[in-house]
Amino acid sequence: MKGLGTEVLLPKEEIMRRVTELAASITKDYTGKDLLVVGVLKGSFIFMADLIRVIQIPSTVDFVRIASYGRKKVSAGRIVIDKDVDTPVTGRDLLIVEDILDTGLTLSGLVDMMKQRNPASLKVCVLLDKPSRRLVPFTADYVGFSIPDEFVVGYGLDCDEKYRYFPEVRILRESEA
Ligand code: XMP
Ligand code: MG
Numbered sequence: 244m245k246g247l248g249t250e251v252l253l254p255k256e257e258i259m260r261r262v263t264e265l266a267a268s269i270t271k272d273y274t275g276k277d278l279l280v281v282g283v284l285k286g287s288f289i290f291m292a293d294l295i296r297v298i299q300i301p302s303t304v305d306f307v308r309i310a311s312y313g314r315k316k317v318s319a320g321r322i323v324i325d326k327d328v329d330t331p332v333t334g335r336d337l338l339i340v341e342d343i344l345d346t347g348l349t350l351s352g353l354v355d356m357m358k359q360r361n362p363a364s365l366k367v368c369v370l371l372d373k374p375s376r377r378l379v380p381f382t383a384d385y386v387g388f389s390i391p392d393e394f395v396v397g398y399g400l401d402c403d404e405k406y407r408y409f410p411e412v413r414i415l416r417e418s419e420a
Contacts, residue, residue, distance in 0.1 A: 247416070252395060253388060253398075266299070277336050278338060280295055280302045281338070290399055322349060331360075333362065338366050344371070347377045347381030367385070371388055371390050371395065372390065373389075373392055388412075396415045
């Protein structure tokens, strides 16, 4: 019988080591700045919680949630926000935090939208990047891990709302049960 199996791709210790390195770069780049960290719900919530606690400068946090139409996204640059930030971003040093960069549609749309609000600066930090899946050109400023084209879950990432609680990132695939 076929079922879904998982296999560890990134153990918790490796993730934490990399989160600490990302935080060190962010600390260096944002010292003296007015850092507003905006997480993309829901997938980024665990990554963002770990990240802001190791960044060595004060930050404020907020979240956005992007509407998804089933599993499909609308065309490039035309995302729909279903929960916007509460904080005005104008004049702030905005760092968008996302779990995974895949086709690039979500982040390119979100970045275009946020730029129209005139932040003082805008950068993007992703835990995972699947460069082989890109449909629109997009490069994140901070990337945790570049990974192959596999569907991954855990550390905040889900499949139909399941598996977010895994401490590690796991590959989800069909297996003979
Ligand atoms: P883009 O617009 O770059 O969207 O295609 C990135 C969003 O797609 C979801 N996504 C995944 N979610 N495991 C997941 O749990 C994956 O392997 C995966 N690949 C893409 C995710 O919601 C991300 O925000
Ligand atoms: Mg997501």
